[in-house]
Amino acid sequence: INDAGIKVGSMTAPEKKTKNTATTDVADDYWYYRDYEMRGVVKNGDTQIDLPPPYHTFVNPDTTNAIKEVKLGGWSAATAVNNNNLVAGYASTAISKYGSERVTYCLSTDNTLPLDVCVQREQYPNTTGTRNIQYQTRAYVWQIDNDVATGTELPLGLTPATDNTLTFTAQALGLNDNGVVVGRSHVYRGGDTNNLRQDAAYWAKDTEGKYQYHWIPMVDSISSSIAYDINDSGILVGSYRSYIQGYLRDKFFYFDTNQADATIVTPNDFAASTTDLSSKPKDINNKGQVVGYIETTYDKEKPRPKAGFLYEKSTGEFSNLNNLLTCESKGYEKGSDGNWTRHKVEFTDGTGKVLTYNSDILVVEATSINEDGTIVGTAFIRKPSFQLDSNGNIIVGENGVPLFELSG
Numbered sequence: 001i002n003d004a005g006i007k008v009g010s011m012t013a014p015e016k017k018t019k020n021t022a023t024t025d026v027a028d029d030y031w032y033y034r035d036y037e038m039r040g041v042v043k044n045g046d047t048q049i050d051l052p053p054p055y056h057t058f059v060n061p062d063t064t065n066a067i068k069e070v071k072l073g074g075w076s077a078a079t080a081v082n083n084n085n086l087v088a089g090y091a092s093t094a095i096s097k098y099g100s101e102r103v104t105y106c107l108s109t110d111n112t113l114p115l116d117v118c119v120q121r122e123q124y125p126n127t128t129g130t131r132n133i134q135y136q137t138r139a140y141v142w143q144i145d146n147d148v149a150t151g152t153e154l155p156l157g158l159t160p161a162t163d164n165t166l167t168f169t170a171q172a173l174g175l176n177d178n179g180v181v182v183g184r185s186h187v188y189r190g191g192d193t194n195n196l197r198q199d200a201a202y203w204a205k206d207t208e209g210k211y212q213y214h215w216i217p218m219v220d221s222i223s224s225s226i227a228y229d230i231n232d233s234g235i236l237v238g239s240y241r242s243y244i245q246g247y248l249r250d251k252f253f254y255f256d257t258n259q260a261d262a263t264i265v266t267p268n269d270f271a272a273s274t275t276d277l278s279s280k281p282k283d284i285n286n287k288g289q290v291v292g293y294i295e296t297t298y299d300k301e302k303p304r305p306k307a308g309f310l311y312e313k314s315t316g317e318f319s320n321l322n323n324l325l326t327c328e329s330k331g332y333e334k335g336s337d338g339n340w341t342r343h344k345v346e347f348t349d350g351t352g353k354v355l356t357y358n359s360d361i362l363v364v365e366a367t368s369i370n371e372d373g374t375i376v377g378t379a380f381i382r383k384p385s386f387q388l389d390s391n392g393n394i395i396v397g398e399n400g401v402p403l404f405e406l407s408g
Contacts, residue, residue, distance in 0.1 A: 001081070002081045002082060002083050002085070003083050004083065004085070005044075005045070006042060006043070006044050006081055006085060006144065007042070007043045007081075008040070008041070008042050008043075008078035008079070008080065008081045008087050008089070009040075009041055009043075009077075009078060010038050010039060010040050010041060010076070010077040010078060010089075011038075011039055011041050012034055012036065012037055012038065012039070013034040013035040013036045013037075013039065013073065014034070015032055015033075015034055016032070016033055016034065016035070016116075017030040017031065017032050017033075018030065018031050018033070018114055018116065018117065019031075022112075031113075031114060031116075031117040031120075032120075033116045033117055033119075033120035034073075034120065035071060035073050036056070036072075036073025036074065036075065037073065037075060037123055037124070038075040038076065038077055039051065039052065039053075039073070039075070039076055040076040040077050040078035040087075040089050040091070040142075041078065042078060042081075042087060042142075042144055042149065044144070044147055047147050049144065049147055049148070049149050050149075051076050051078055051087070051089065051091070051142055051149055051151070052074070052076065053074035053075060053076040053091035053092040053093070053135075054074075054091060054092070054093055054151070054153070055074050055091075055092045055093050055094050055095065055135065055136075056071065056072060056073055056074035056092070057069050057070065057071055057072065058070040058072050058095060058100070058103045060104075060107055061104065062104075062107065065107060067107055067115070070103060070106070070107065070115065070119060072095070072103065072119060072123070072133065073123075074091070074092035074135060075091070075092050075135060075137075076089060076090065076091035076092065076140070077089045077090055077091075078142070079171070079172065079173045079174070079183075080172075080173065080174045080175050080229075081144075082175050082176060082177045082179070083177050084177060084179070085143065085144040085145070086141055086142070086143055086144075086175060086179055087141060087142040087143075087144060087149070088139075088140075088141055088172035088173065088174060088175040088181050088183070089139075089140050089141075089142070089171075089172055090137050090138060090139050090140055090169075090170065090171040090172055090183075091137070091138060091140045091151070091153075092135030092136065092137055093135070093136045093137070093138050093153065094135065094136040095133065095134075095135055095136070096133070096134040096135065096136065096165075096167040097165040097167075098132065098134070099122070099132065099133035099134050099135070102122045102132045102133055103119065103122065103133065105118075106118035106119055106122065119133075134167050135167070136167055136168060136169075137167075137168075137169040137170065137171065138153050138154060138156060138169075138170050139153075139154035139170040139171055139172035139181065139183050139185065139203065140152065140153055140154060140172060141154065141172065141175070141181060141211075152211065154170065154172060154181065154203045154211050154213070155203070155211065155212065155213040156168055156170050156185055156186065156213070157170065157185035157186055157187035157188075157199070157201055157213050157215060158185075158186060158187050158188045158196075166196075168186040169185070169186055169198070170183065170184065170185035170186065170201070171183045171184055171185075172203070173226070173227065173228055173229070174227070174228055174229035174230055174283075175230065176230045176231055176232045176234075177232050178232060178234075179204075179205060180202055180203070180204045180230055180234065180257065181202060181203040181204075181211070181230075182200070182201070182202045182203075182227035182228070182229065182230045182236050182238070183200075183201060183202075183203075183226070183227055184198055184199060184200055184201055184225070184226040184227060185198070185199065185201045185213065186198050187199050187201070187215055189215075189218070189220070195220075197218070197223070197224055198224045198225075198226075199215060199216065199218055199224065199225045199226075200216040200218070200225040200226050200227035200236075200238045200240070200255075201213060201214060201215055201216060201227065202214050202216070202227060202230065202236060202257055204257070214257070216236070216238070216255055216264065217263060217264070218240060218264070221242055221243070222240045222241065222242045223241050223242065223248070224240070224241050225238060225239065225240035225241070225253075226238050226239060226240075227255075228280075228281055228282055228283070229281070229282065229283050229284050230257065230284070231284045231285060231286045231288070232286050233258075233286065233288070234256060234257040234258040235254055235255070235256055235257075235284060235288060235313065236254065236255045236256075236257055236284075237252070237253070237254050237255075237281040237283075237284045237290050237292075238252075238253055238254075238255070238281065239251060239252050239253065239279070239280045239281065240253060240264070244276040245276045245300075247276065247300065249276055249277075249278045250278040250279065250280055251266050251274070251278070251279060252266070252267065252269075252279040252280060252281045252290070252292060252294075252311070253265060253266050253267075254267070254281075254284075254290070254313065267311060267313075267316060267318060268316070268318065269294060269309070269318045270294075270318065270320070275298075276298070277294050277295040277296070277298070277304075278294070278295045278304070279292060279293065279294035279295070279309065280292050280293055280294075281311070282365070282366065282367045282368065283366075283367060283368045283369050284313075284369075285369050285370060285371050285373075286371055287314075287371065287373075288312065288313035288314050289310060289311070289312055289313070289369055289373065290310070290311040290313065290369075291308065291309065291310055291311075291321075291366035291367070291368070291369045291375055291377070292308070292309055292311075292365070292366060292367075293306045293307065293308055293309065293364065293365040293366065294306065294307060294309045294320075296320070305364075306364050306365065307320045307321065307322055307362070307363060307364060308320075308321035308322070308363040308364060308365050308366035308375070308377045308378075309321060309366065310324065310366070310369075310375070321363045321366055321375070321377070322362060322363050325361075325363070327340050329361065330361055331343050331358070331359035331360050331361040331381075342358035342359050342360070343358070343359035344356055344357075344358060344359070345357055345358070345359055345382075347384055348401065349384075349386075349397065349401055349402060349403050349404045350395075350396050350397015350398065350399055350400070350401040350402060350403045351397055351403060351404075353404055355384055355404060357382060357384075358382070359381070359382065360381065360382040361379050361380070361381055362379060362380045362381075363377055363378070363379045364377075364378055364379060364380055365377050365378045384402075384404055384405075385404070385405040386402040386403060386404065386405055387402070387403045387404070387405045388405075
């Protein structure tokens with residue numbers, strides 16, 4: 001959201017359904033599908049502005065087929081907006097080779113499903129979490145004027161060969177009020193076509209007003225990198241992935257886009273030197289304050305808990321946000337005697353059992369910070385454990401209130 005209250009994000013299309021007319025045994029009466037899975041959107045008050053991608057319709061290569069084209073929807077997303085109403089994000093510009101083959105199958109006589117259902121199945125993640133229909137994806141910006149969006153594709157970090165069938169991706173994830181855009185893109189590091197990586201990047205306009213791609217230099221020991229945000233002074237924040245002490249870790253870095261021959265800087269976190277704690281920044285304000293998350297324990301083989309952090313670039317101070325919170329923000333309250341105690345929570349379940357416990361709040365990620373220092377993030381809070389049925393749904397009592405799984 002920008003200072004004028006213009007909000008950006010993404011959405012799916014409304015769900016549709018069509019009757020299942022299969023002649024064999026049918027488990028479900030209807031098929032469900034959508035016109036698109038992800039579409040960028042801008043909200044200006046009550047006005048909604050859709051950001052359709054440039055590629056959203058498949059043209060049937062079989063000219064003898066009665067169906068000439070299929071509406072796939074493509075995908076697009078809006079990720080940030082500045083105070084000049086410039087929106088950053090990404091959008092589909094073409095379909096992948098395998099995706100094209102799958103849509104062609106849906107159009108063939110071998111397909112026994114309704115066409116829209118077949119396309120939905122191919123676009124929806126399968127059991128391995130991948131989609132059969134993939135898109136060439138490029139970083140994009142849209143200028144919003146009088147509730148009309150004008151889109152501009154940003155250059156990819158490489159020029160694919162004309163016979164290359166790989167699917168390349170670039171995404172814009174943040175921007176400043178000067179129109180400098182940050183994100184990531186596929187790139188051949190050093191121009192080596194055998195060294196394809198996905199790296200942090202920024203795009204800035206040249207003297208002719210055209211956006212140019214800028215790679216953020218990474219050494220070969222870094223497997224990938226990404227940029228999340230940039231402030232009006234041109235300080236970009238992101239993270240890179242690399243082996244540290246034998247384990248793949250993500251580390252927060254910053255980069256000065258205005259400095260000639262600049263290199264990434266990895267700040268010290270909780271120690272006098274860089275640790276192996278994974279960390280990712282999510283936002284930087286114009287005071288050079290950075291927020292994100294960082295791991296808090298040094299276990300090698302176990303999942304590590306995380307906490308929100310605040311980094312002050314001007315002083316190099318790196319703080320666990322939970323150490324900066326007021327007592328109220330940690331779940332304490334001040335009694336009439338002047339002493340601080342944790343807030344007591346009382347909950348009655350569907351059988352009338354009463355559970356009382358102490359409030360506990362732990363900030364695990366910070367995602368945004370404004371110029372006043374107000375931070376938005378995510379916190380873990382203590383809640384009761386409820387009974388679940390075999391489908392994972394909460395079991396409720398006759399009064400509609402959940403039943404406790406445990407008494408503590």
